[in-house]
Amino acid sequence: MSYAQTDSLRLKQDSIKKEKKDSTLEAINQLIIIGQLKAKVDSLVNERDKKAKAVEANQKKEKPKVESVGEVTKNVQDNVNETLTTFTDILSFSSIITVFLIMIFVYLFLKVLDWFFIYLVGRFNRHRLKILRVQPVIKVLVWVIASWALVNTLFDLSAATIMAFMTTSAVALGFAAQDILKNIFGGLLILFDRPFQIGDRIQVKDKYGEVKNIGLRTTKINTLDDSMVTIPNSAIVSESVSNANSGALDCMVVVDLWLPIDINVEKARIIAFESAITSRYLNVDKPVVILFFDHFTHAPATNVKIKAYVLDARYEKAFEGDVTEAAKKAFKEASLYKEKSSLTDL
Amino acid sequence: MSETLNSWKEKLYQFLKINVKEEKSVIQEIEEQTEIPEEYKRRFDLDPVMDPSQLLARQDIQDQIAQAYENWKISDNPLLIVAEHGVGMSSIINCNSQIFDNLIIIENIVNIGRRARLIKTLKDNLKLDDQYNSLSQIAEALDEDMKITIVFENVERLFLRKVNGFSVLEDFLIFIHNTKNKIFWVITINDYSYYYLNETKAFASNFLSTIKLQGLKEKDIEEAINIRNSGYNVVYLKPEKYKTSNAKPLSKEEEQIQWRDQFYKSMLSVSKGNISIAFIYWLKAVKKIKDKNVYLKAFEPNPFSDMTLDELLTLEAIHQHSSLSANEIQQVLRNSKKLGQLTIEYLMERELVFPLKYKDGSIEYKLNLFHLHTILFLFHSRLNRNFKK
Numbered sequence: 126m127s128y129a130q131t132d133s134l135r136l137k138q139d140s141i142k143k144e145k146k147d148s149t150l151e152a153i154n155q156l157i158i159i160g161q162l163k164a165k166v167d168s169l170v171n172e173r174d175k176k177a178k179a180v181e182a183n184q185k186k187e188k189p190k191v192e193s194v195g196e197v198t199k200n201v202q203d204n205v206n207e208t209l210t211t212f213t214d215i216l217s218f219s220s221i222i223t224v225f226l227i228m229i230f231v232y233l234f235l236k237v238l239d240w241f242f243i244y245l246v247g248r249f250n251r252h253r254l255k256i257l258r259v260q261p262v263i264k265v266l267v268w269v270i271a272s273w274a275l276v277n278t279l280f281d282l283s284a285a286t287i288m289a290f291m292t293t294s295a296v297a298l299g300f301a302a303q304d305i306l307k308n309i310f311g312g313l314l315i316l317f318d319r320p321f322q323i324g325d326r327i328q329v330k331d332k333y334g335e336v337k338n339i340g341l342r343t344t345k346i347n348t349l350d351d352s353m354v355t356i357p358n359s360a361i362v363s364e365s366v367s368n369a370n371s372g373a374l375d376c377m378v379v380v381d382l383w384l385p386i387d388i389n390v391e392k393a394r395i396i397a398f399e400s401a402i403t404s405r406y407l408n409v410d411k412p413v414v415i416l417f418f419d420h421f422t423h424a425p426a427t428n429v430k431i432k433a434y435v436l437d438a439r440y441e442k443a444f445e446g447d448v449t450e451a452a453k454k455a456f457k458e459a460s461l462y463k464e465k466s467s468l469t470d471l
Numbered sequence: 472m473s474e475t476l477n478s479w480k481e482k483l484y485q486f487l488k489i490n491v492k493e494e495k496s497v498i499q500e501i502e503e504q505t506e507i508p509e510e511y512k513r514r515f516d517l518d519p520v521m522d523p524s525q526l527l528a529r530q531d532i533q534d535q536i537a538q539a540y541e542n543w544k545i546s547d548n549p550l551l552i553v554a555e556h557g558v559g560m561s562s563i564i565n566c567n568s569q570i571f572d573n574l575i576i577i578e579n580i581v582n583i584g585r586r587a588r589l590i591k592t593l594k595d596n597l598k599l600d601d602q603y604n605s606l607s608q609i610a611e612a613l614d615e616d617m618k619i620t621i622v623f624e625n626v627e628r629l630f631l632r633k634v635n636g637f638s639v640l641e642d643f644l645i646f647i648h649n650t651k652n653k654i655f656w657v658i659t660i661n662d663y664s665y666y667y668l669n670e671t672k673a674f675a676s677n678f679l680s681t682i683k684l685q686g687l688k689e690k691d692i693e694e695a696i697n698i699r700n701s702g703y704n705v706v707y708l709k710p711e712k713y714k715t716s717n718a719k720p721l722s723k724e725e726e727q728i729q730w731r732d733q734f735y736k737s738m739l740s741v742s743k744g745n746i747s748i749a750f751i752y753w754l755k756a757v758k759k760i761k762d763k764n765v766y767l768k769a770f771e772p773n774p775f776s777d778m779t780l781d782e783l784l785t786l787e788a789i790h791q792h793s794s795l796s797a798n799e800i801q802q803v804l805r806n807s808k809k810l811g812q813l814t815i816e817y818l819m820e821r822e823l824v825f826p827l828k829y830k831d832g833s834i835e836y837k838l839n840l841f842h843l844h845t846i847l848f849l850f851h852s853r854l855n856r857n858f859k860k
Contacts (some may be wrong), residue, residue: 248853250852251851251852257660399635400634401631402672403632403636403803405784405804409671436855436856437855447805448803451633451634
């Protein structure tokens with residue numbers, strides 16, 4: 126075969142290869158197109174089916190299944206019976222009586238408890254603060270036990286039920302009853318952390334008085350003008366509390382007396398000291414301290430501070446008044462009060 | 472059973488706040504009083520004992536006093552004796568007078584709250600002229616070689632619990648220190664007054680020698696009572712609250728032993744070692760004396776749990792000073808005179824205080840010794856006083 130023939134053959138082979146290649150590519154392209162077309166067709170079909178189903182569903186909603194009157198009546202009766210059964214399971218006659226008896230018992234028990242504590246306080250005056258400390262703790266325990274008994278009587282509680290209830294109600298309670306919960310947790314903090322106890326004289330914001338009751342939600346203090354102030358426990362826990370006696374029967378009383386700037390300090394000291402030690406309300410076991418300070422705020426004056434302990438915190442103001450009265454009388458008799466200060470004369 | 476029912480009934484009345492007071496007629500009260508012969512009463516007289524043979528179980532105290540006197544000869548320390556009223560302090564001094572050279576006993580019956588009265592009392596007892604008008608002058612007037620003993624009883628009578636009420640006592644303490652090289656001072660004070668003066672004025676720091684007189688033991692009180700009952704036969708009656716664990720009935724001798732034990736237990740719980748209170752209890756327990764037989768019945772005194780604060784403070788003021796007039800009570804308590812008088816009248820009705828009438832016509836009020844420990848208990852429980860004997 127000559128080179129020309131070979132070349133022509135080669136050219137023919139190349140063209141045939143190219144034609145084959147082109148046809149293959151074209152076939153592949155056609156296949157791709159076919160595949161794409163098929164996918165499109167499938168999606169169109171799915172969309173059509175979905176739409177058909179949606180239409181069907183709408184048709185079903187709009188047109189509920191028509192039941193017969195008998196079927197409706199039967200269903201209603203079944204629902205009512207089911208509800209009544211549940212209701213009577215919870216509130217049967219016996220459980221109502223049980224709840225009623227528990228509530229009466231708790232009420233009477235708390236009344237007897239109050240009387241018993243009053244009797245103990247009257248009999249053992251020296252230990253009254255220790256006795257009163259126990260009272261709110263016992264009351265809280267009684268309420269907790271009573272609540273548990275009530276709930277247990279009405280509902281058949283299991284661990285799963287409790288968990289389910291707590292889970293579903295946590296969010297609701299968190300928003301709806303957060304203030305009440307704050308107060309309750311504050312009350313528990315006060316009971317167990319004990320920044321103060323019943324019988325203590327405390328200052329909360331502008332309220333000063335004796336703590337009469339520590340409840341779960343509020344604390345009651347009796348102010349010096351015999352007003353009963355109820356303070357939410359959350360307010361107490363978030364504020365600073367000043368405690369005058371911290372569980373002790375006695376407390377320090379500071380008596381402020383004002384004298385002219387140029388007094389005889391020795392005489393004044395003796396009178397101030399004896400005014401305190403001769404008071405019937407003095408706790409003689411604790412020291413009496415006399416301090417002198419000069420003041421020039423409005424007019425020159427000497428402030429005499431008598432720091433002494435009263436035998437019982439309940440007589441705090443009586444002691445202060447008694448000492449003030451005796452001191453003023455003695456200062457006057459000793460001519461320590463002058464009509465005009467010698468400095469103002471200048 | 473009936474006693475249990477009665478006690479439950481009382482508790483129920485108390486719970487429901489029902490007051491049921493049984494009124495006794497005057498005739499009924501008079502019928503209950505017992506006639507005790509004067510001769511028997513004199514045996515239990517509360518006057519201090521003069522005869523050393525009648526002084527029981529105080530040898531240790533006598534030794535301490537003698538030792539303090541010997542110490543004074545070297546170091547000039549005065550002696551302070553602290554004791555409860557009625558425990559026998561005056562009897563001990565009287566029965567030990569032979570220890571001291573040149574003994575003078577100054578009994579402060581009337582309150583010497585004023586300096587002038589104290590000076591007069593000292594001048595009279597030291598036999599000094601009227602020219603001396605101050606304690607310092609008296610101190611200088613004393614003979615340099617003088618060595619005498621002065622027992623000054625109830626020094627609490629020198630102060631009054633009011634502003635400027637301590638000056639006489641303080642001046643007297645300075646006088647003691649100025650004259651202690653010539654005079655062995657034996658100062659006696661009521662223990663409750665000592666508690667108050669010590670806490671407020673550091674009274675104890677004035678004395679290096681102090682004797683705190685305690686009460687007698689049970690057997691010593693029994694012996695003292697037996698001595699006073701010589702010639703009489705004592706019969707014990709069934710106590711008011713008698714409890715026995717014996718199932719079978721007791722013979723008369725066994726009953727007497729049980730009732731006697733219960734009587735002494737009751738008496739000693741009231742007296743707590745105070746012999747005067749024991750004697751008072753004994754006389755109050757006498758139901759009948761007939762043919763040299765003394766019939767006794769144990770009883771429980773009134774607890775006085777319903778006293779008001781004013782009443783307790785008045786009793787405390789009186790006890791701190793041993794006795795006070797109505798005017799002094801007013802000054803001490805800073806009360807009105809009327810309120811003070813009303814409180815005193817009420818306390819007298821309850822036999823907690825009784826009046827002391829003096830020759831000059833003045834009246835002072837003193838605590839009824841029989842109720843002393845009940846009142847001290849009330850001071851402790853109601854007034855939070857930490858007084859300990």
